[in-house]
Amino acid sequence: MQTSATPVSGRERIFTLDAVRGIALLGIFIMNMPWFNTSFSAGVDGTELWPQWWDRWTHLGTEVLFSGKFNSMFSMLFAVGFILQLERIEARDPAHAKTIYLRRIFWLFVFGVIHTCVFWTGDVLHIYALLGIVLLALRRAPQKVLWTLFGLCVMTPVALGIWSYLTFSPERRDYVVAVSKLWEATNNAAYGHGSFLAAAREHTAETVFLYTDKSNLRPVISFYVQIFMTMLLGLMLGRAHFFQNSGKYLALVKRVQWWALGIGLAAGVVNGVWQATTTDFLTPTFWRLLAIVCYWLCRVLIMAFYVTTIVRMVHNERWRLWLVPFATAGRMPLTNYLMQTLIATTLFYGWGFGLWGRVGPALDLLLSFAIYFLVQVPLSRWWLARYELGPMEFVWRRLTYGQARMRRPVAAAATP
Numbered sequence: 484m485q486t487s488a489t490p491v492s493g494r495e496r497i498f499t500l501d502a503v504r505g506i507a508l509l510g511i512f513i514m515n516m517p518w519f520n521t522s523f524s525a526g527v528d529g530t531e532l533w534p535q536w537w538d539r540w541t542h543l544g545t546e547v548l549f550s551g552k553f554n555s556m557f558s559m560l561f562a563v564g565f566i567l568q569l570e571r572i573e574a575r576d577p578a579h580a581k582t583i584y585l586r587r588i589f590w591l592f593v594f595g596v597i598h599t600c601v602f603w604t605g606d607v608l609h610i611y612a613l614l615g616i617v618l619l620a621l622r623r624a625p626q627k628v629l630w631t632l633f634g635l636c637v638m639t640p641v642a643l644g645i646w647s648y649l650t651f652s653p654e655r656r657d658y659v660v661a662v663s664k665l666w667e668a669t670n671n672a673a674y675g676h677g678s679f680l681a682a683a684r685e686h687t688a689e690t691v692f693l694y695t696d697k698s699n700l701r702p703v704i705s706f707y708v709q710i711f712m713t714m715l716l717g718l719m720l721g722r723a724h725f726f727q728n729s730g731k732y733l734a735l736v737k738r739v740q741w742w743a744l745g746i747g748l749a750a751g752v753v754n755g756v757w758q759a760t761t762t763d764f765l766t767p768t769f770w771r772l773l774a775i776v777c778y779w780l781c782r783v784l785i786m787a788f789y790v791t792t793i794v795r796m797v798h799n800e801r802w803r804l805w806l807v808p809f810a811t812a813g814r815m816p817l818t819n820y821l822m823q824t825l826i827a828t829t830l831f832y833g834w835g836f837g838l839w840g841r842v843g844p845a846l847d848l849l850l851s852f853a854i855y856f857l858v859q860v861p862l863s864r865w866w867l868a869r870y871e872l873g874p875m876e877f878v879w880r881r882l883t884y885g886q887a888r889m890r891r892p893v894a895a896a897a898t899p
Contacts, residue, residue, distance in 0.1 A: 496814070497567075499726050499797045502806040503790060504560050505813030509855045510553025510789075512823050513545060516847040518605055519827035520839050522670035523689075527663035529762035538843040543759055545848065547751035551782030552789060554607060555713040557816075559786070561611050562717025563726060565618050581619070587883040588615045594817070594879070600687040603824045607710070608817075614711055618718060629715055636712035640779050643701050644772040656765045659698050666692075674832050675839035682832055713783060729794045740791035747784030750777035808856070812863045815873025819859050826854055 526532050533539065568587070573580040595609030621629065666689070673685035693699050725732065757774035764771075796802035812819050829835035830850075831842070842850070866873060872880060 497726055498803075498806075498810055499729060499794060500560065500563065501810035501813040502797060503556060503793050503813070504816050505806075505809030505811065506789065506793060507553045507556040507560065508812055508816060508819050508823075508859075509809070509851070510549050511557060511820070512855055513549050513848060513851040514551075514553065515605055515823065516827060516851045517844055519603065519824075520831035520842050520847070522667040522674075523604065524663040524666040524670065527764065528660045529764060533843040535843065535845075537845045539759070541844040541848055543755050545844065546758060547748070547755045547781070548785065551709065551778065552786045554710065555782050555786040556790060557607070558611065558614075558710045559713040559717035559720070559790070561615070562618055562714040563721040565615060566622070566718065566721030569619075569622070583883060584619065585616075587879070588612050590879055590882045591615070594821075594875075598821065598824065599690050601683045602686065602821075603828060604686050604689045604693070608820075610707060610710055614707070614714055617711070618714060621715075621718065626719065629719055633712060633715045636708050636715065637779065639705065639708045640775045641772070643705055644767060644775060647701060648767040651767050655698075659765060662696075662698065671840065675837070676833040679832075679834045682828075682834065709779065709782065712779075713786065716783075726794075730798055733795065733798060736791045736794050740788055740795065743784040743787040743791065747781050747788055751781035751785065753777040754781060808860045808864075811867060812855070812860050814867055815863055815876055817879060818873035818875040819863065821875055822859060822862075823854070826858065 521532065531539075533542065565584075569580060569584055572583050576583070589612070592609050592612035595606050595612055598608055599606035621632075669685060670689075673681045677685070693703065720726065729736070754774045754777045757770060761771070793806065796806055831837075831839045833839065863873070870877070
């Protein structure tokens, strides 16, 4: 189907958003890397997977500084992008704006389902697509409604903790541990030693189990709400055109930056100490509830620290140059996100180099930086010197608008 609307051009890009998006890609890769070579079900019973001190300290550091912060950043950017895209489409083709947006969301959902069922179970694209429909419903909601929803999201871990306490039983815990051990065994067989088709069958089975087994209900609700919480922030920032006019808010940005860092680190340390000292992650206790609440606070506050730091760097001529590699990778986020899966599964899965289960957190961290800066950034620079869009971004555009051609790059406006 063809429409009179056209997608965003290179001249309309906002450097700050590209830089934040590129840094989010690196952070997501750092946190995903251990789960590319280890079962999601490993360690549920409290078993220490990597007892070496360097791996334990790396795990603690990444939990405090990275865990949840960058998929929060990415989901916030998704909502900001939602506002920008819809406003631009409405300006060009108001009669078809919602239809075009929903078609864009539909294809994102398709990409996500293929990604999670064939390549890697940790996909977030299908979640963004589903919540993107909620964003459309809330686009014009009053600010008080959005803040009320945000407050309810903040209270969710307490509600889930009370629910867990009221419904907990030793039998239920034993069931979760037994099922997790079974999945760990089949994951190790399929991903560590199986063919590509065997791995794809296992991913599909895992995805179906995730959404159909009642033992996963609380974790699924928890993750969706965490993503939605930062989407609400992105929706409010997008409606305020914060990233287009961030220079006007630098005084506020500076205050938020340091308050978010201080409180966020304190909350992160509480959660990190709990994770480092507990051997039972399932039995509901006050200490566990406090740690989970602190994790939720930490992921949002440290994310806010990172975003405000990037905004300040953008408005400093010297520091802005350091963001250029990130902004380059951030111009093709869908391609780079999926490329991370392709590279990592090739390294770790049995159908590739077979390093499954052999790489601990410290080496995972080094690999993440190496692949991002030595492979993804140079490839992004090379590709964008020749074409305006990344390859997957082009496919997405083609499916959304019904017509597209791979264009040469154009000079982008120097928009902060």
